[in-house]
Amino acid sequence: SYVLTQPPSVSEAPGKTARITCGGNNIGSKSVHWYQQKPGQAPVLVIYYDSDRPSGIPERFSGSNSGNTATLTISRVEAGDEADYYCQVWDSSGDHPVFGGGTKLTVL
Amino acid sequence: QITLKESGPTLVKPTQTLTLTCTFSGFSLSTSAVSVGWIRQPPGKALEWLALIYWTDDKRYSPSLRSRLTITKDTSKNQVVLTMTNMDPVDTATYYCAHSPNSGSYFYFDYWGQGTLVTVSS
Numbered sequence: 001s002y003v004l005t006q007p008p009s010v011s012e013a014p015g016k017t018a019r020i021t022c023g024g025n026n027i028g029s030k031s032v033h034w035y036q037q038k039p040g041q042a043p044v045l046v047i048y049y050d051s052d053r054p055s056g057i058p059e060r061f062s063g064s065n066s067g068n069t070a071t072l073t074i075s076r077v078e079a080g081d082e083a084d085y086y087c088q089v090w091d092s093s094g095d096h097p098v099f100g101g102g103t104k105l106t107v108l
Numbered sequence: 109q110i111t112l113k114e115s116g117p118t119l120v121k122p123t124q125t126l127t128l129t130c131t132f133s134g135f136s137l138s139t140s141a142v143s144v145g146w147i148r149q150p151p152g153k154a155l156e157w158l159a160l161i162y163w164t165d166d167k168r169y170s171p172s173l174r175s176r177l178t179i180t181k182d183t184s185k186n187q188v189v190l191t192m193t194n195m196d197p198v199d200t201a202t203y204y205c206a207h208s209p210n211s212g213s214y215f216y217f218d219y220w221g222q223g224t225l226v227t228v229s230s
Contacts, residue, residue, distance in 0.1 A: 001171060033216035035155075042204055042220040043155065049214065086155055090215045096168045097145070097215055102154045 002091040004100035011106040018077045020103045022070040022087030030089045032070040034063060037102075038083045046085075047072060074105070082107045110134035112144075112205050112221035119227050120195050126226060130188040130205030137163055137183050143208045144188045145217060146179065148201040156201075161188055162211060197228045 005023040012018040022032060032050050035043035045054050047063040050070065060075045074081055087100040116128035128146070135142060145160040159179040160168040169177050178191045188205060202225045206217035 031214050031216075035217075037155075042223050043217075044220070045216065045218050048216045048218070054218065088216060090213050092213060094171060096160065096170065097157050097217075099147075099155045099157060 001094050002089065002098050004087055004089065004098055006085075006087060006100040006103045008101070009104045009106065011108055012074075012077050013108045014077055014079060016077055018074040018081070018105055020072040020074075020085050020105065022072070022100050023068055024070075024089065025068060027068055027070050027089065028066045030065075030092075032063065032065045033088045034061075034072045035086045035088065036081075036083045037086065043086065077105075077107055079107050081105060110207055110219040112207060112219060114203060114205050114221045114224040116203075116224060116226065118225060119229065121230050122196055122228060124195050126190075126192045126195050126199070128190045128192075128203055128205075128224065128226075130190070130221060132186050132188070132205075132207065135207060137161075137181050137186070137188070139163055141209065141211050143211060143215075144181070145206050145208060146188075146190045147204045147206060147217075148199075149204070149223075150198075150201040153201075158192075158203075159190055160208075195228045199226070200228045201226060 034047040036046045037043040050065040051063040062073045086102045091098045112132040143162045146158040161179045176193045202223040204223045205221045207219040
C-alpha cells in the first residue's frame with residue numbers, strides 16, 4: 001500500500017510563508033490533493049491536481065509536486081489558517097485513495 | 109449545490125453492526141465518473157478512508173477493513189449506506205461521507221458531509 005508521510009506539525013508567524021510537505025515514493029508521478037480541517041469541522045478541499053484551487057480558496061494557497069515530495073504553500077499566513085492539513089493521492093496498485101497522516105499548522 | 113449528510117446511531121455496543129446512511133443532493137450517483145466515499149477519523153487522529161462506490165456500482169474497500177465493510181447505493185433515494193460489522197471501541201470515530209467528481213488517478217473528494225460521531229461502548 002502506498003504511504004504518504006507528513007510532518008506532525010509546522011509553525012509559522014503571521015505574514016510569513018508556511019510550507020507543509022507530503023512525502024511518497026515518486027509522488028511526482030501522482031496527482032496530489034490537499035484538505036484543510038479546522039477543529040470540529042469537516043475537511044475542506046484547498047488544492048487539487050497538485051496546484052489547482054477550488055472556487056473560494058484564497059490565492060495564498062498554492063501547491064507543487066516533484067520527485068518524492070509534494071508541498072502545500074500558504075503565503076502571508078493568517079490566524080485563520082491554523083488547522084490540520086492532509087494530503088491525498090490515489091494508490092494505483094491498490095486502486096483506492098490514501099491520506100497522509102496530517103500536519104497541524106500553528107500560527108504563532 | 110452539492111450537500112451530503114450522514115445519519116445513524118451515535119452509540120453502538122461492541123460486536124454490533126453499524127449502519128450509516130449518507131443522504132445527498134445536488135448530484136446523481138448515476139452520472140458518469142461520480143462516486144461517494146466514506147472516511148472516518150478517531151478523536152484526535154488522522155483521516156482514514158473506508159469505502160467507495162462508483163456510479164457503475166463498482167466498489168472499493170480499505171484493505172485493512174474489507175472483511176467488515178459493505179457499501180451500497182440507492183440511486184432513487186440519493187443515498188449511500190455503509191455497514192460495518194463486529195464493532196469495537198477502537199472504531200469510535202467521526203464518520204464522514206464525501207463526493208468525488210472523478211475516478212482513478214485523479215480522484216479527490218470535493219464535497220464532504222458534516223460527519224457523525226459514533227461511539228462504541230458497552
